[in-house]
Amino acid sequence: MPHASGQVDVVVVNGGSSSGKTSLCRALQEALPGLWLTFGVDALVDALPGGGDSPRADITFAPDGTVSVGPDFTAGQDAWYAGLAAMAHHGARLVLDEVLLAGGAGQERVRRALDGLDVVWVGVRCDPDVAAAREAQRPDRTPGMARAQALSVHAGVRYDLEVDTTRRPTPDCAAEIAAALAARTAARG
Numbered sequence: 001m002p003h004a005s006g007q008v009d010v011v012v013v014n015g016g017s018s019s020g021k022t023s024l025c026r027a028l029q030e031a032l033p034g035l036w037l038t039f040g041v042d043a044l045v046d047a048l049p050g051g052g053d054s055p056r057a058d059i060t061f062a063p064d065g066t067v068s069v070g071p072d073f074t075a076g077q078d079a080w081y082a083g084l085a086a087m088a089h090h091g092a093r094l095v096l097d098e099v100l101l102a103g104g105a106g107q108e109r110v111r112r113a114l115d116g117l118d119v120v121w122v123g124v125r126c127d128p129d130v131a132a133a134r135e136a137q138r139p140d141r142t143p144g145m146a147r148a149q150a151l152s153v154h155a156g157v158r159y160d161l162e163v164d165t166t167r168r169p170t171p172d173c174a175a176e177i178a179a180a181l182a183a184r185t186a187a188r189g
Contacts, residue, residue, distance in 0.1 A: 008181050009088045009117040011036075012110060014098045014157060015124030016149030017065075018135040020165035020173075024124060025097045027174035032095075032181065037087070040097030044080050048073070065144025067101055081113035088117050099149060104156020120184070122177055123154055123162040130166050160184075 011028065015021045025038045048057035058072035069077075088094050100106035107121070126134075131146035161180050163173040 007118065007185055008093070008120050010084075010094045010096060010114055010119045011122060011177070011181070012096045012098055012114075012119060013122045013124055014100045014107075014153060014159075015126065015165075016099065016131060016146055016151075016153050017141060018131045018138065018146040019124045019126035019150065020134075020170060021097050021099075021124050023170045024163070024165065024173055024177075025095045027170050028095050028177060031171075031174040031178035032093075034093060036093045036095050038095045038097060039084060041099050042097070044077060048076070061142045061145070063142075063144075065142050065146070065148040067099075067145070067149075069101065078109070078113065081110055085113050085115075085117065088114070100153050100157060101149075103153060104158070107157045120161065120181060121157070121159045123157065123159040124173075125154070125162060125164040125166070126150060127166040 011032075013021050013025050013028070022040060022042070025040065029036045029038055045052040045057075045059065048054070048059065050057060052059050052061070056072075058070035058074075058076075060068045062068070084094060084096065096110075098110070100110070102109075111119070126146075128147045128150035131150050132144075135141045135143065135146035161177060163176060165173060
């Protein structure tokens with residue numbers, strides 16, 4: 001059952017590794033009114049064979065931090081998006097923690113999957129040097145991934161709102177997004 005007219009159904013948060021997306025998505029859950037569920041691309045990767053480390057996962061994490069995916073991963077990801085869209089069409093409000101490896105082409109895939117829903121697109125920017133320093137503090141990250149993704153995931157992506165987590169606290173970024181969503185809902189309601 002869709003939400004009342006004017007309410008946002010899905011917030012897609014896109015940014016590179018170690019940009020602060022996951023922390024921002026969790027902060028958004030607290031800042032937005034009502035119940036919001038957060039799902040991230042990391043959950044999809046964790047659900048793959050070997051947690052993404054098996055050749056059957058059809059995703060490769062190169063030593064330089066680049067990530068490549070094959071057709072089996074892409075098919076699984078399309079099914080993932082279809083499932084998330086079904087949840088939103090049935091009334092769940094979602095915050096999606098994304099890394100659009102294909103930039104604008106990836107956005108179009110997600111946009112098609114979320115057709116018929118009110119979606120807000122948020123870009124999370126972070127200086128590549130700062131993201132790389134954060135990455136160095138995280139043992140679960142491939143060195144170089146943050147730098148490789150810091151700019152590329154935004155190429156060709158159109159956003160409703162962008163925040164920069166380089167020096168800005170996560171709660172401030174979440175409050176800005178929540179205020180923008182409230183204004184959008186009020187203008188439409």
